[in-house]
Amino acid sequence: MYGNPNKNNWTWHKRRLGFAFFFLVLLLVIGGMVQWLWNTVLPEVLPAKKLTYGQALGLLILCRILFGSFRFGYRGGSAFYKNPGNVRGKWLNMTEEERAAFKEQWKKRCEQR
Template structure:
């Protein structure tokens, strides 16, 4: 037990500065790219370092996190589950599903049937 806690502390002491360094570098990369590209292309103002970090936080809040898989929120797992459901349906159930999908979702630019 004592050894496990010691290893956790060592990992924390190592990974905390690494995480801070990664965030700092990402902030500078965002600032550099923004100030290099957007003022000329989109006539946007220049960012300072703190604004770039704020932009990173805003993107994380709006689009998801920075971990593996991004902000998909289990999309692949739901897609696999839906595929398994579809594969287990017979032709009649598939036709019924398609009709219900058309009724609920419709096509773009088409008005839905009101019931």
Template sequence: MRNRKFSKGKKFIFFLPVVALIAAALGFIVMYLWNWILPEVTHCGQLNFWQAIGLLVLCRLLFGNFNKGGGGPGNRFREKAWTLRSKWDGMNEEQRAKFKEEYKRRCGGWGHRNKE
């Protein structure tokens, strides 16, 4: 029995329709959900297929790629939290108090408005 392997050209020919099919499916899903929910809730216009594809591309550009759940070594949020934690651990009490005051001044705490 002969071991059949795909050449790179055959892999590309197989890969291209799969990518197109996935993009089309995602476009139709976004279009369907948008047209089902948002016009009724927010009174916005309906989306056509190409606008849905454009919305997917825009989300990809703004929010990054569609990662599989859980994140890995490249998870930016985890790295950022780790960096903030290491900075916090490196602060003395005076620097921590200054940081907290600056946070309260800028953010006012969660769910509270500044009363200035």
């Protein structure tokens, strides 16, 4: 259809290798930044020892596992922002009178508890 399919397949593999190489370099650079920041800041402020490069990479991976996981993109949040068609969308489409009535209903609900 658009030429040699093996050529397109090869281009796709080159892109994947390029992205993998980019993320590897990015990981190594961020590991160096973690080591540099740790070694310049923490030993001066706290009684902390200096890190080696391997320890900095391990700390980076450990923090990513404990606090950030390995997902990219949307991380969640409140239901108000997660589904605009849910509460936020309804709120934005209400008139001022409807908003006032909605607030009154919630005040009554909260006072009952």
